[in-house]
Amino acid sequence: MVTNSSCYQAGAIGLPIQTASSWTATGCSLGFFCPNNTAEALPEYCPPLPDCQVARLSGLTCEPQGILEPVICTAGYYCPKGAKSMIKCPAGHYCPQGSYTPSVCGRGARCSEGSVQNLDFLPLVILIIVDLLLVSVVVIIGCGSRLKKWRPRQQKRSNRKTYTLPGRVRGSNYQEIEAFRVQGEEEADIAMEAAFAPPQRKRTGFEEIMEPEFDAEQELGDTGKLSSDLQLFVQSMSKCIGGERFGLNFEYRDLKFQPDKNKKPVLSQVSGCINSGSLWGVMGASGAGKSTFVNVLMGKTPHTGGETKVNGVAGNMSRFKKIIGYVPQDDIVLPELTVRENILHSARIRLPYTWTETEIQNHVDILIRCLCLDHVQNSLVGSTAAPVISGGQRKRVSIGIELAASPSAIFLDEPTSGLDATSAASIMTTLKALSRLGITVVTIIHQPRQEIFDSLDSLVLLGAGRMIYQGPQVHMQPYFEQLGFSFPNHGNPADAMGDIIAGEGRLYKPHGDASVQGLIENWHDFSSSRDQGGSSSNISMVEMASLNATIKSRGARWYLQIYFCFIRSIIQQFRLQESFWFEMGTGAMAGGLIGLSEESQKGENFRGIFNEPYSLLSSAIDYTSVPEMALLVGLAIGLTAAPSGVKIFGEEKLVYWREAAAGHNRFAYYMGKVISTIPRMVFANLHFTTVFFLLTTPRISWFAAFAANLLYFYCIYGLASCISMVCRRDDGPLLAVIASLIVGVLNGMSPTLERTSTWHVLWLWRATPGTWLAEAYFTENLQPLEYLYNIDGAVTHLGYHLGKYSLDMWVLLALGTVYRVIAFGGLRFMYRHKQR
Numbered sequence: 156m157v158t159n160s161s162c163y164q165a166g167a168i169g170l171p172i173q174t175a176s177s178w179t180a181t182g183c184s185l186g187f188f189c190p191n192n193t194a195e196a197l198p199e200y201c202p203p204l205p206d207c208q209v210a211r212l213s214g215l216t217c218e219p220q221g222i223l224e225p226v227i228c229t230a231g232y233y234c235p236k237g238a239k240s241m242i243k244c245p246a247g248h249y250c251p252q253g254s255y256t257p258s259v260c261g262r263g264a265r266c267s268e269g270s271v272q273n274l275d276f277l278p279l280v281i282l283i284i285v286d287l288l289l290v291s292v293v294v295i296i297g298c299g300s301r302l303k304k305w306r307p308r309q310q311k312r313s314n315r316k317t318y319t320l321p322g323r324v325r326g327s328n329y330q331e332i333e334a335f336r337v338q339g340e341e342e343a344d345i346a347m348e349a350a351f352a353p354p355q356r357k358r359t360g361f362e363e364i365m366e367p368e369f370d371a372e373q374e375l376g377d378t379g380k381l382s383s384d385l386q387l388f389v390q391s392m393s394k395c396i397g398g399e400r401f402g403l404n405f406e407y408r409d410l411k412f413q414p415d416k417n418k419k420p421v422l423s424q425v426s427g428c429i430n431s432g433s434l435w436g437v438m439g440a441s442g443a444g445k446s447t448f449v450n451v452l453m454g455k456t457p458h459t460g461g462e463t464k465v466n467g468v469a470g471n472m473s474r475f476k477k478i479i480g481y482v483p484q485d486d487i488v489l490p491e492l493t494v495r496e497n498i499l500h501s502a503r504i505r506l507p508y509t510w511t512e513t514e515i516q517n518h519v520d521i522l523i524r525c526l527c528l529d530h531v532q533n534s535l536v537g538s539t540a541a542p543v544i545s546g547g548q549r550k551r552v553s554i555g556i557e558l559a560a561s562p563s564a565i566f567l568d569e570p571t572s573g574l575d576a577t578s579a580a581s582i583m584t585t586l587k588a589l590s591r592l593g594i595t596v597v598t599i600i601h602q603p604r605q606e607i608f609d610s611l612d613s614l615v616l617l618g619a620g621r622m623i624y625q626g627p628q629v630h631m632q633p634y635f636e637q638l639g640f641s642f643p644n645h646g647n648p649a650d651a652m653g654d655i656i657a658g659e660g661r662l663y664k665p666h667g668d669a670s671v672q673g674l675i676e677n678w679h680d681f682s683s684s685r686d687q688g689g690s691s692s693n694i695s696m697v698e699m700a701s702l703n704a705t706i707k708s709r710g711a712r713w714y715l716q717i718y719f720c721f722i723r724s725i726i727q728q729f730r731l732q733e734s735f736w737f738e739m740g741t742g743a744m745a746g747g748l749i750g751l752s753e754e755s756q757k758g759e760n761f762r763g764i765f766n767e768p769y770s771l772l773s774s775a776i777d778y779t780s781v782p783e784m785a786l787l788v789g790l791a792i793g794l795t796a797a798p799s800g801v802k803i804f805g806e807e808k809l810v811y812w813r814e815a816a817a818g819h820n821r822f823a824y825y826m827g828k829v830i831s832t833i834p835r836m837v838f839a840n841l842h843f844t845t846v847f848f849l850l851t852t853p854r855i856s857w858f859a860a861f862a863a864n865l866l867y868f869y870c871i872y873g874l875a876s877c878i879s880m881v882c883r884r885d886d887g888p889l890l891a892v893i894a895s896l897i898v899g900v901l902n903g904m905s906p907t908l909e910r911t912s913t914w915h916v917l918w919l920w921r922a923t924p925g926t927w928l929a930e931a932y933f934t935e936n937l938q939p940l941e942y943l944y945n946i947d948g949a950v951t952h953l954g955y956h957l958g959k960y961s962l963d964m965w966v967l968l969a970l971g972t973v974y975r976v977i978a979f980g981g982l983r984f985m986y987r988h989k990q991r
């Protein structure tokens with residue numbers, strides 16, 4: 156029997172409203188208990204007293220306003236169906252407000268009786284274990300590499316020690332003394348003699364070649380006379396080339412390059428040929444067209460007129476890019492890798508796919524010895540700002556990266572600029588030796604010193620994009636003298652020549668025409684009347700077929716290239732540990748700060764209108780705490796991941812361009828990078844989510860939050876890689892952070908998605924990962940409360956979809972992938988644009 160007296164008994168003003176329809180045989184609705192109700196005394200809502208009204212408007216619950224009013228089960232208690240009173244939450248469980256059954260706490264949680272939230276420490280324990288493992292791995296690898304370096308040093312030191320032993324054995328290392336003891340005096344003597352034979356320093360191939368008595372032609376014909384390193388290198392090369400003939404012969408006739416926008420050609424009427432077996436120098440004043448000439452010859456820049464032939468065969472030059480090496484002026488090497496690692500990566504990617512790892516390692520060993528880099532092979536290359544090896548050694552590494560691919564021709568852009576005299580001479584010695592191996596070596600050179608100039612065999616002199624001279628270096632001076640120029644008796648002829656071709660010829664020819672234009676015309680007349688510095692030696696069809704087969708066989712399979720790029724990137728990240736640990740620290744700190752701001756809510760981050768018929772009992776609604784939490788998560792991940800994403804993708808554009816031009820698989824490079832960021836994202840996310848979760852204790856499960864956050868990390872890394880493609884290196888981190896803040900803020904909290912749809916810009920919000928992250932959080936935090944609150948009201952108000960967690964995850968994955976595709980497309984576009 157319903158009685159109105161219940162309200163008056165409580166002193167409330169107004170008439171009671173029957174909520175009888177909610178009454179079932181089992182009692183009142185889930186999450187409530189109705190202490191005084193029976194089938195005869197049905198639940199009633201009594202208008203609240205002012206104090207209670209204030210409390211409800213503040214989002215708090217208040218005392219029941221009548222004895223028949225249903226009571227929401229308070230936090231720390233649960234109210235099973237039909238219960239007449241609340242039951243305290245048992246130990247090992249937690250009971251937020253409105254619980255009808257206690258929820259089991261996590262395995263790592265310590266939930267005492269009456270707990271309101273699941274404070275699970277298990278993820279924190281896992282995080283600590285993971286960190287300890289990571290630190291151990293770092294320490295073990297660090298010790299391992301130190302030991303690797305320390306052992307040979309120790310070996311050397313112990314070799315130097317002198318021990319006095321019976322008999323005539325003197326001076327040994329510990330092992331040898333042991334050998335002496337074990338094997339007996341006579342046997343040990345033999346061992347000692349071998350051990351103490353004065354160390355024969357191997358002369359490198361290049362030293363051997365540059366000996367005055369060295370007869371290159373003869374020695375190349377008879378490899379038996381070459382030094383052992385060089386012999387091995389020749390063998391290795393010939394295995395790669397598929398024969399003894401390494402070099403490419405370039406022939407060009409009336410070569411022209413005129414960009415679309417230029418009124419005048421950059422290069423015109425350039426004819427001649429460059430044969431293998433000698434060291435060529437391309438010289439000319441600044442802007443004379445040297446780089447353009449070399450780029451056209453290599454096939455990097457397509458010529459707009461004339462004809463080029465390689466080994467007598469005309470066609471697209473770029474098909475030879477796998478067997479042509481190009482050493483840029485700036486040493487584009489990876490500073491975090493060692494000398495050996497830089498060269499080895501190139502060898503693994505560019506040598507024939509049929510080569511085994513042992514063969515590749517042997518090839519690299521020989522090459523490193525030939526380049527005199529064996530003593531620094533395990534040293535980091537370092538950057539120009541913080542060098543570890545010398546400038547000359549860096550240049551050798553840069554050359555080694557190209558030689559590792561056993562190229563048939565190698566082009567170098569000012570390989571001696573910025574080097575001291577000794578290093579420059581040494582580089583030229585190296586190049587000369589390479590040319591003697593039969594490799595075609597062409598180098599752009601600026602104002603060479605006398606000894607460098609003397610080491611050149613042949614010259615190509617350009618002026619205003621036209622040919623001024625091409626032929627043997629020793630014939631250059633007589634040629635100009637015959638034109639009326641007089642060279643100083645004791646100066647460097649290269650200096651005088653440099654002045655003449657730069658338009659300062661008047662200094663050396665006071666009378667008559669000394670202009671560049673005159674020189675061009677003279678050469679034109681001269682070359683028309685004679686053979687232009689030798690003719691290109693054509694090769695037979697069989698040799699050409701073999702060359703084509705060689706080109707086809709070059710390069711590791713694409714999936715192996717992905718693997719090699721992945722490994723290289725992991726090594727780089729390992730060497731840049733500070734940045735890794737900084738990201739982990741930032742993740743944990745951001746998780747902690749957000750967690751602290753949400754901690755006071757004790758996991759109660761949604762309050763809606765109670766399901767009918769108890770809607771009148773509802774306190775103030777809170778629809779925005781969940782999207783607000785997602786917003787903070789998005790911003791925190793943006794701050795953590797964006798700078799790292801830029802650093803990983805943006806600092807190596809030059810390396811990418813160099814490798815792409817050398818025929819590396821561009822997709823493999825990018826994929827290797829992308830995959831290598833996954834462990835980093837997982838660890839950073841583990842730090843962020845664990846700390847954030849521990850303080851916030853939201854209703855979303857730890858795994859669901861981890862997955863959503865991880866995919867958001869994936870999106871931010873992708874976005875950062877896009878940013879790094881379009882902006883300057885220095886601006887990258889800041890712009891990436893700004894972009895990640897924007898996509899984080901556009902998450903549908905304010906303005907709501909509902910509102911944006913009325914503005915017809917919902918698509919913009921739906922195109923940002925922030926919205927999908929917020930929707931995932933919304934779904935996972937609200938769905939468990941569907942029995943208690945009218946969730947549809949929140950859905951209608953905000954515009955998120957409910958129950959679409961999987962879809963949200965897929966969309967986040969897709970968005971992150973789209974960002975990467977855009978970044979990769981941008982990288983390719985910029986590469987093409989750069990080539991033009």
Ligand SMILES: Nc1ncnc2c1ncn2[C@@H]1O[C@H](COP(=O)(O)OP(=O)(O)OP(=O)(O)O)[C@@H](O)[C@H]1O
Pocket residue numbers: 414417421439440441442443444445446447448991
């Ligand atoms: N793709 C291009 N579009 C327009 N102009 C170009 C292009 N390539 C080269 N040039 C112009 O052609 C001229 C020759 O350029 P190039 O780089 O070949 O000269 P260089 O002799 O190598 O000069 P430097 O010694 O200063 O490097 C320059 O004035 C350059 O601006």
